[in-house]
Amino acid sequence: MGACSQLHLHLLPFTDNNPLLFPRHYYKSTNKNTLHFQFSKKTYLSGRKLFLKHQFGGFWRVRMAAMEAETAERFLEEPTTKPGSLGKAVVVGAGPAGCLITLYLLRRGFHVRVFERRSMMDEAKLKGDPRSYPILLTRRGIRAIEAVGLEVPSSLLKNQVGNCAHLLSGKKVKLDYYSGPGIQSCVASRNALVAFLQQSLLQRVSENLVLYFGWEVSTIDDKKGTAKFCRSQKYSSEAETNEQDNLDEIEVEFDLLIGADGVSSKVRSEILRLDQANASQSDNHKSHITLDYIDNPRMYKSFYVRPSLAKESPFIVDHDRVQAWRSLNMMLINVADGSFWGGTLNEELVNASSPPDVIRIFRDKAPEVLDLLLRENPNFAEEFCRQSKMRGGGAVMLSQFHFKNIVLIGDAAHGMFPTYGTGCNAALEDCSILDKILQELTPSDGRQNIPYHLVSAEFTKRRIEDAHAIVEMNTNFILFPRNTLAIIQSAFLRALHKWFPKIFRPTAHQLLWTETRFSEIRAKKYKEDLFFYSILIILGFIVTFSIVILLKKLTSVKSL
Template sequence: MVLASRGIKALEGAGLALPLTLLNPLAGSCRHLANGTMRFNDYPSEPGFQTFGTSRNALVGYLQESLLLGRYPKLKTHFGYELVSLGEKKNIATFRAFANSNIQGMKEELVEVKYDFLVGADGANSAVRSQIFHLEERNPHSSNKQEPLKMDIQHNVQNFKSLYIGPLVARKSFLHPYHDRVQGWSSLNLLFVGMADGSFWGGSFHQDLVSATTSLEVEQKLRQHAPEVLELLLEENPNFAEDFVKQPPISSGSAIILSRFHHDNILLIGDAAHAMFPTYGTGCNAALEDCLIFNKLLDDFLSSGPVGKVPFDEVAAEFTRRRRADAHVIVNLNTTKELFPRNFLGLMQMQLLTTLHKWAPRFFKLRSFNQLWSDMPFTEIKLLKSMEDRFFYGILFGLGFLVPSGILFMLGVRNSSSLNLKPTF
């Protein structure tokens, strides 16, 4: 995944400085076109803009290790438990020990846990979110007489399968010189991100490729659109095509807009609160940013309230207030793709704004699209985009009005002067 400034800042807020062995600095992207040429796009290198390729598994491993290293002596972690319900009995969550539940005939082991505060960070299909809806349906007036919780959900029809090229093969390949760029093949909706160990992780959203049922089909598709990539994948794993067919496709997510992220002393964060399409690679960065905001809120409440007492209902409600507008904006921007439309006008606008920024950085900020790699609030990015649109379409409108008016004016002058000069007999 691509980890950017807002994610890094959140990790720093938790006192973590990610080791360089986890981070591959990214200079930009590189699109491989059908005619064999490449098109480069640079990420901003100004202070405050950071973009890294990082392995999810390595990042999760590092976070887990940091948690367990004893900085938090009261912390306990439990794995292998799945939340199944939040009970009528106040503040009781029931978990299933799913390690046992698959064995036929074996009684499911259910564990009840009492909580003071519950944070649902359980992803786009959040069970905590479903349970909040159940709780509110059963007792509509429970949540401090708020508006009923509402959810808009849009499913992404695209599925995704992963691809991997290990460090040994990658280092001697044609991809290696561009290891610091996200590499894309539009014709196959395929991309690779370089990792710090020299490998490339990536995948494809191309429906024909992802739904191929034979290894022959997989090889044909890749040979047709990216033959050089197929060679590398086969060098990495001679059974690559068979394994690719067997790999279960994963959903590329949903776009979820929730009217609030809390219910009493239960809070939703990350994809559970605001899942988004992976268009701009912002979901995880936004989820990490949620943690920073939540942490700040806890600090604020702890420093202003009675010692040792945290009013969790208020913290949760305040989180919704601080985060809702930004979360809704980034979910929508990933769905509409409006920050960087790849049509003729979109590309023209990008070119113009990039050039103007290079010439006069004091007057023309970095484009709204690039601001995704900073920690600028998403609502401000949206505002910047509206200003850019007004500026660009204003110029187009001006040119569209002025040029024809100018031509008409010139024609008028010519006609009238030729009329005046015409000799009369």
């Protein structure tokens, strides 16, 4: 971009209460309300407020964070190809992974259609939606978002330093997350993150992006390269569509189709169907793609405490920790807006059929939480009984993530039980990996078509081992201590790393907060288990040998 970099800021009305309305970065903008800055590579834009007159009157306020020009140049560089020239991409799902991969595709120069079966996320849905649970974003996921030129607003993130377990005795046991240079650990509301990413999409150049809310995939034709979508009966009444309002079915062409439609993926079902149909026409009649699915048997219910009341509660002392009550299998998390989100997996509590039962269980196991919830809502027990039980997804283990030019990412490819935000962070990382593959396989001269089938196959090749590793570790709770011996092992290994950091590296559990490959984390966990249990066996032999010697001495003394 030469000696000077150009930063385009799309101006939106800024309100302190709406963190979703803030300046956006653009490669190109056709909007008249666009401000262009030019600055040298060594110049910083210091934090300041600018007041600009709107073309129709009134004023716009822009907040500009300190940003080095070289960083801006890396994020805001022009696409290497003309927008829309690389081909037609279809993305199914507008959750975190679906929105992020769309941003990557637009930057590469694709024309993208995004289909989402739910209605668009708006401010009304940011509260009270059971899906608005908090997720833990680590450096793995945050880096994938930053790589596309976005920065999650600080108003959406809440730093977390560890856990705080509340015991029945009233005592607290605190465990810190792994920390160090470049390590990040933040809680974000899932709905707020989705709303932020969807708003980022809405501000892209419209001729290269079409969004469909309230539509779901019905069939995919791999030979024609087309996909049919029908209106989602559950959400279509709430959704707003860009076009084809009078149709109940849409058929679109694609060069590359990406399924980011979650653990119950319909794109995955279509891939399995197409693979079986293809196998039936071949000589060996054997499918190439296999699926192992483990349904999560655990159901949960959630509750909410408003910010003003949360600030007055005794739990605000540990606001930067995930607070847990093991006796109720319950957690309480303070999110960025100051409110508390809570959830419980306790079967007795989740299945309680009457308000007195809910009161009794809370009173026995977590009376201080009950007092807070009754202050929030005097009818809490009645509403908790009426609340629908939610299922925490399932574990998906696929033998490959693609079929021809169709590829799965996120939970559609490797769904897992929700633990420490590993599912969301892995899904966001998928996007950066797929983008890197597209960069490598895009012909430099621009005259040849991208080998999309090789792109999808390469994604499986690079991601399959790591995906299987994290799904296995989550499903079997390999990294997450659930019994006394596992807790002792975790504490012992952490202590060794703290005392002798040059000899004992971070534990496998601590590496989740880094960008270490999941397969390497699993391998390290196996080595840790071998080391720890070898020590136990050696100690067992020593103790046994000592007891035998002591008994022999006692026997000889008695004989005398």
